Amino acid sequence: MKSREEKEQNRQIKEWKKARRKRNRELYLCTAGFLVLFAVLFVYLTDYVTSNHEELFNNSYNSRQRVLAAQNRRGTIYSADGEILAQTVTDEQGNETREYPFKEVFAHVVGYTAKGKTGIEELENYNLINSDISEKDKIDNELAGIKNPGNDVYATLDTKLQKIACDALGAYQGAIVVTEVKTGRILAMVSKPDYDPNNIAAIWDKVSTDTENAVLINRATQGLYPPGSTFKIVTALAYIRQNSDTWQSYSYLCNGTYVNGENKISCFHGSVHGSVNFMESLAKSCNCSFANIGMSLDRGQFEDTINSLLFNQKLPIELPYNQTSVELSQDSSDEDLIQTSIGQGKTQISPMQLNMITAAIANEGTLMTPYLIDKVVSAEGKIIQKNSPSAYQQLLTKEEAQIMTTLLEDVVKEGTARKLNDRSYTAAGKTGSAEFNQVKEDSHAWFTGFAPVEDPEIAVTVIVEKIGSGGDYAVPLAGKVFDAYFSE
Numbered sequence: 001m002k003s004r005e006e007k008e009q010n011r012q013i014k015e016w017k018k019a020r021r022k023r024n025r026e027l028y029l030c031t032a033g034f035l036v037l038f039a040v041l042f043v044y045l046t047d048y049v050t051s052n053h054e055e056l057f058n059n060s061y062n063s064r065q066r067v068l069a070a071q072n073r074r075g076t077i078y079s080a081d082g083e084i085l086a087q088t089v090t091d092e093q094g095n096e097t098r099e100y101p102f103k104e105v106f107a108h109v110v111g112y113t114a115k116g117k118t119g120i121e122e123l124e125n126y127n128l129i130n131s132d133i134s135e136k137d138k139i140d141n142e143l144a145g146i147k148n149p150g151n152d153v154y155a156t157l158d159t160k161l162q163k164i165a166c167d168a169l170g171a172y173q174g175a176i177v178v179t180e181v182k183t184g185r186i187l188a189m190v191s192k193p194d195y196d197p198n199n200i201a202a203i204w205d206k207v208s209t210d211t212e213n214a215v216l217i218n219r220a221t222q223g224l225y226p227p228g229s230t231f232k233i234v235t236a237l238a239y240i241r242q243n244s245d246t247w248q249s250y251s252y253l254c255n256g257t258y259v260n261g262e263n264k265i266s267c268f269h270g271s272v273h274g275s276v277n278f279m280e281s282l283a284k285s286c287n288c289s290f291a292n293i294g295m296s297l298d299r300g301q302f303e304d305t306i307n308s309l310l311f312n313q314k315l316p317i318e319l320p321y322n323q324t325s326v327e328l329s330q331d332s333s334d335e336d337l338i339q340t341s342i343g344q345g346k347t348q349i350s351p352m353q354l355n356m357i358t359a360a361i362a363n364e365g366t367l368m369t370p371y372l373i374d375k376v377v378s379a380e381g382k383i384i385q386k387n388s389p390s391a392y393q394q395l396l397t398k399e400e401a402q403i404m405t406t407l408l409e410d411v412v413k414e415g416t417a418r419k420l421n422d423r424s425y426t427a428a429g430k431t432g433s434a435e436f437n438q439v440k441e442d443s444h445a446w447f448t449g450f451a452p453v454e455d456p457e458i459a460v461t462v463i464v465e466k467i468g469s470g471g472d473y474a475v476p477l478a479g480k481v482f483d484a485y486f487s488e
Contacts, residue, residue, distance in 0.1 A: 072131045
């Protein structure tokens with residue numbers, strides 16, 4: 001028989017083995033857990049690098065850019081009609097200079113490469129600095145001490161329209177955006193004041209510190225402005241959605257002033273519109289009627305309509321942009337509701353987003369994804385990348401888009417955009433005079449619209465800063481762009 005000491009020793013051994021097995025099991029589980037975490041992290045990092053390789057490549061800390069710049073000559077940027085917008089020129093000593101033949105005309109949208117990169121130069125940096133010629137040619141070039149030609153980028157920009165838009169703005173500050181409504185192709189994008197990208201290094205200290213004029217800001221995508229009466233497009237849509245069976249019977253008697261408690265607004269320049277229906281309210285841009293319309297809306301549903309038009313959210317825009325915003329909710333005050341209804345107060349919009357809303361109306365409610373790059377081609381003519389039109393989102397129903405088109409066409413025929421009437425083409429749109437300070441005479445001039453009405457092709461959005469009414473200043477500029485497009 002085993003002694004008491006042996007039994008105790010055996011019991012202790014069993015307990016030790018049991019404890020060791022428990023510790024081993026915990027160790028195995030912990031190790032397996034870490035392996036799973038590492039596997040997940042590896043998969044995530046692999047997917048992130050694959051999905052964001054261009055963004056990572058363009059990081060200023062990535063030394064790979066310097067390596068490729070030493071091996072390859074930066075590619076050329078072309079317009080849709082084959083004009084050179086940016087190219088690298090090499091002198092006899094081998095010094096490279098980035099040249100912009102159109103100077104300030106494409107300044108903001110094409111961008112520059114000195115002092116950082118902007119515009120298409122930044123957007124397509126990965127493709128421009130890479131070379132997709134054959135490996136044999138790369139070896140031959142290396143042996144000969146010659147740089148490889150970088151890939152070329154073809155933009156969607158139309159040289160004629162861009163020049164017309166640039167000339168139309170002239171010395172005014174503001175922006176013009178032109179897009180193809182059925183494809184989303186950006187045909188022109190102008191921002192003023194501008195600069196000559198050929199001289200950006202020399203003028204850098206001046207323009208980079210000029211906060212008053214903000215010359216380097218692309219006002220088309222980064223500029224935020226009160227939309228003024230162009231926002232009545234949104235308010236009108238909200239009213240139609242909330243009063244689908246009765247909106248056509250709407251009427252209002254405008255005496256030039258709308259009063260709600262302590263809130264008081266007037267029509268632009270003290271106009272008195274008299275008795276107006278819904279269509280006339282929009283055509284004449286009656287502030288009083290739209291304040292009345294706004295006060296009749298359910299605020300939560302109004303907010304839903306606003307959000308359905310992509311306010312307060314990310315936008316499908318390739319270039320850097322500032323997000324537009326509207327501060328309205330179920331709990332908003334009467335004052336906030338009235339000001340929002342006429343596009344004033346805290347509402348902010350960019351010309352690009354207003355153009356997107358306009359293009360969606362023109363395209364039976366469907367917003368096509370705006371895009372700026374048509375294709376990327378190697379120096380040997382091989383297509384490396386080709387972009388095609390794609391639908392982004394249905395912002396309005398087809399029926400709503402048809403109603404809004406009729407309303408906006410009447411603005412041109414009978415309302416504040418009459419200067420676009422009697423052209424060789426039909427047009428629809430909305431003007432805006434957006435007050436931006438306490439001096440009511442100070443306003444930005446807006447117009448956004450499309451043509452032709454029966455089969456829309458392009459949408460044009462114009463803002464002219466600190467100038468006056470949209471009908472007097474923005475509409476004629478839009479007319480120059482439309483005229484140039486349809487003259488072809």
